[in-house]
Amino acid sequence: DADVTQTPRNRITKTGKRIMLECSQTKGHDRMYWYRQDPGLGLRLIYYSFDVKDINKGEISDGYSVSRQAQAKFSLSLESAIPNQTALYFCATSDSGLYLVDEQFFGPGTRLTVL
Amino acid sequence: QKEVEQNSGPLSVPEGAIASLNCTYSDRVSQSFFWYRQYSGKSPELIMSIYSNGDKEDGRFTAQLNKASQYVSLLIRDSQPSDSATYLCAVNEYNFGNEKLTFGTGTRLTIIP
Numbered sequence: 001d002a003d004v005t006q007t008p009r010n011r012i013t014k015t016g017k018r019i020m021l022e023c024s025q026t027k028g029h030d031r032m033y034w035y036r037q038d039p040g041l042g043l044r045l046i047y048y049s050f051d052v053k054d055i056n057k058g059e060i061s062d063g064y065s066v067s068r069q070a071q072a073k074f075s076l077s078l079e080s081a082i083p084n085q086t087a088l089y090f091c092a093t094s095d096s097g098l099y100l101v102d103e104q105f106f107g108p109g110t111r112l113t114v115l
Numbered sequence: 116q117k118e119v120e121q122n123s124g125p126l127s128v129p130e131g132a133i134a135s136l137n138c139t140y141s142d143r144v145s146q147s148f149f150w151y152r153q154y155s156g157k158s159p160e161l162i163m164s165i166y167s168n169g170d171k172e173d174g175r176f177t178a179q180l181n182k183a184s185q186y187v188s189l190l191i192r193d194s195q196p197s198d199s200a201t202y203l204c205a206v207n208e209y210n211f212g213n214e215k216l217t218f219g220t221g222t223r224l225t226i227i228p
Contacts, residue, residue: 033215040123040220041220042203042218042219042220042221043159043203043218044218045215045216045217048215058215088156090158090159102147103149103161103164104149104161104205104216105161106158106159106160107158108157108158109156109157109158
């Protein structure tokens with residue numbers, strides 16, 4: 001079984017709709033992240049969480065919100081989707097180990113299309 | 116905004132040759148450096164991490180770090196067609212206790228049989 005899972009894997013929605021992307025992990029990691037990837041722009045951080053009570057904005061948080069329901073679950077919501085939120089979304093996890101920033105493990109991604 | 120710069124490529128290398136991928140970063144206090152490989156439409160997977168100046172070797176892969184020059188590179192020896200992918204450089208960014216990774220835009224590598 002995959003250590004980091006994302007649902008759904010693909011989603012097509014319409015402008016103005018609310019959508020939630022879910023991420024679950026069985027790695028036992030405290031830290032979880034949401035990124036979006038666009039061609040030519042690389043991976044950009046949306047939100048991150050270092051534990052259940054800790055939520056932090058990344059570089060492109062406008063238009064997004066998150067919920068850390070448990071150590072293993074971190075959800076990303078688009079309250080009112082717009083076409084420029086069409087992208088590939090990745091969830092990632094990392095341990096709070098020896099180094100302040102440890103390696104990150106990525107889920108399989110969710111391809112979101114907003115029409 | 117701290118930056119991580121990579122040549123976007125594409126970089127074409129004959130099979131069996133050495134592929135050299137480069138990355139520069141702007142945050143002088145960065146301590147953790149990672150190379151990820153990403154196949155088209157797939158998620159990034161970690162192939163190397165390096166924390167100290169010098170070289171670190173793992174199989175056909177060697178990461179090189181020079182903190183004075185703010186430069187990290189990845190060498191792939193005996194390149195194989197399966198190495199064709201986009202390679203992402205990632206560097207930690209200090210942010211008042213909320214350290215996180217900043218990714219470069221990636222270098223697309225093509226190994227020519």
